Amino acid sequence: MNWPQILVSMLPEHLLLLGMLAILGLEIRSGRPSDGFRTAVVFVVAATAAAVWLWADGYQAVPFEHHYSVTPASTLPKAVLLALAVPVLFISRDDFAETPYYALVLASLYGACLITSSESFPTLFLGIEILSLPVYALVVLGLMRAQSPEAALKYLVLGGVATATLLMGMSLIFGWSGSLALPAFAAALLSGDTLALSGAALVTAALFLKAAIVPLHTWAPDAYEGASAPVTAHMAAIVKAAVLLAALRVFGVAPVTGPAVGLVAALPLLSMAWGNLAAIRQTSVRRMIAYSSIAHAGYLFFAFLGDGDGRWEAIVFYLVAYGLMTVLLFAALPRGADDERQDQLDALKGLYSRRPFAAVMITVSMLSLAGLPPLPGFVAKFLVFRNVLDAGHTGLAVAGLVASYLGLYFYLRVIQYMFMNEPEPSAARGRPRRYAVLASVLCLVPALLLMLLPGWLLDRL
């Protein structure tokens, strides 16, 4: 064992682990509930800095051969995920003072970091489980509503199904190839062998379930609605991004052609259309975001089509744009003690006259999620559909773009409510919360830079 190498290359993970221990240790020592928030922020910021440093340094190492490697291609997404977690922590400040919350968030981030560096199926599996298990608990933790336990249970059961499916797929691929390394998946996908293909299909299905692709999406609206807002932000931005990065690890740069096209394109296309259509009917903001994220998962999987060249670039850029905008939305949404009523879309009516800053932030977020230029969501969408067209699937690209058009209406409706409708008398007039404002600035500034200079990030991908 090369201990110094393990120490340096896994520095972000170590810092998260230390953070968890510190949060729990401090509480045990003082004997009363302590403020986990500050500790969590310090350690997540440190972990982000470590990941950025490793990436900027071009650090490469293989601390655990065939299982875990560190390259700039793994440290960059790690840095992105950890950086997104900082504003999410800021949003949590007002909802959660409890220590377990912060320990669980850090644990979940630890899993996300493992995923981005995984080289083999066992590591990937560990990463996905460590990512998801804390979230099951997080969904019930706030217990803001009566439905929370039900939502968590649904999430847990379907998460278990995904786990089982993933394991089954992994074992089929292992049985076919005798290898647990991730490239075995690409080989299985291209082999044309029934056993291998069923393995690949099961692994893909598990990823679809985790990313909430139609028809495996039913847990998402319930879980998003049942959880409290910061947890929903964590699920929508970070967990979803980690799952997509897991898919990116699994698919690598394997060309998706032949029968694999149907496997990878059909359900995501359905997701885009259904997610966007179902979002129109929602009256709860979080359910709407859930359906929107179902559609976005569809776009993201669309980027896998083609020979794999532009895949990495498209997905990472998309995740950055999507993650920033989702967290920005949750940071800007007005919240109060009565969570259930606040979560109604109607509560947003007339928001501009009450809270202009929040309304403008939400508008930016909605327009970017809708993929309208010049916001970063547009370049992200452009990258995805460039991949699809470049691979020669003109029909799929047009169908996908039309499906994305369907989503425009419900994003615009949010803006309509905020700017054009009169406020409901019952709407809360809560003051903007300091930490949430900080979180929205943390999301807005990088998003604006990304809008003006998308080339900066693209050059580095």
Next chain:
Amino acid sequence: MAESAALNLVLWLPALGMAWLLLTRNGSDRGVRWSSLGLMLLQLALTAWLYLRFDGSMPGLQFETRVPWIADWNVNYHVGLDGLNVLLVALTAFLGPLVIAGAWTAVDKQVRLFHAMVFVIQFAMTGTFLAQDLFLFYVFWEAMLIPMFLIIGIWGGERRIYATLKFVLYTAFGSILMLAAVIYLVWSQAQATGEFSFDFADLGRHPLPLGVQTWLLAAFALSFAIKVPMVPLHTWLPDAHVEAPTAGSVILAGVLLKMGTYGFMKLGFPLFPDATRAFLPALWVLSVVSIVYGACLALVQPDIKKVIAYSSISHLGYVMLGLVSLDLLGIQGAIVQMVSHGLVAGGLFTMVGMIYERCHSREIAAYGGLAKLLPVYSVFFAILTLASIGLPTTSGFTGEFMALLGAFNAAWPVHEARASLLLVLAVLAVTGVVLGALYMLWLAQRLLFGETRAPHQPLKDLDARERAIMLAFVVAIFALGLFPRGPLAKTELAALDYQQRVLASRLPGDAP
């Protein structure tokens, strides 16, 4: 150098205005209005200087700026003036201060946001005209949607939300397919030549098979035809116009609609010339249907704004007819008609706004004998009516006459070759002029003459601000009508270039 800097300033001044309005919170509404007006006038002054400096005898772009933006795909921030956009940029800058001045008293809620949105749309429109890079063009093109969505939706009439959603969803559908076409065009070109480029100048080089050209033209044309709008894609326009506040209507009629025809002229037809020529008869038919159908609908509207909205469809039909005539006279007529319609329709919508502010009604039947009640208003209204009809000495005459002349020039040789469809269409287009005279004169007659009637009396005639606005419109209309030589000289080479590019073949295998 100084000119390039000035051109960039013309583009970015409105963006600065928007940033300043959104980032500051202090200051009275009055201050916001005055400083917005000042900024717009500064933009106009710079544009006027550039217009005078623009040399019509030089082909190609002038006052160019080209800076790499997304180096990965060779996307550049590339802006410049050429014969096709110089008049439209001038028109946009000219209408800017008039829009602000026209909304001086009409907009009294969320004044800061309103001016910020006017600046955003001014920025996006100027950018769309100036962009010489397809990616940049698309970004500006789409950026026009949201400010208009808010302008109609916040400050509009009773059914404003329905109208604004219809407007956005309609136009966004066109642009989503255009996006597919843009990506396809650039990437198929990159595969053939090994070089990525979004530059307008490079896009025209690589020949495409007719089938591909047809699909791409269809995708671009859908987006442009919705914006123009051409019958049968026009149904969003009357709703948007009627519900929009005056400022919104002026921007919409004055500049936004020209985006469609400009898109056809700059991109659609020259990029896909073979497909364009293959569908020429269909394009003629659609243009003439727009002219005649728009005029017929204008005839029967009970609402003043709707009359002008439908007349816009008819007038822009002439622009399309001039463009597809592929005759130099017709093309130049189309360019002049674009500017002329911007001035005339912009002026008319402003006048409707003025009477609406006084009486809160747009029903034609509610008014009568305004010539006695509002003499100054009526004089201006009568002048604009005549300009809309296309009376000689007004700008409307120059534009429509040249477009029709171009159509006949193009149709006659085809007729001699025993195919009379085009000639029949050209003759039908002339009936649009007659119908135009009919609906506009009838409108003026019902409003200005007859029994004195108004929903709200006593009425105050135009004040100094309103007179100044209308005077600006009228002076511009007569200037373009009496001295068209200057603008025509600036656009001639560009029109010639457009004609040659559409007539040249871009099919693979053909000699370039």
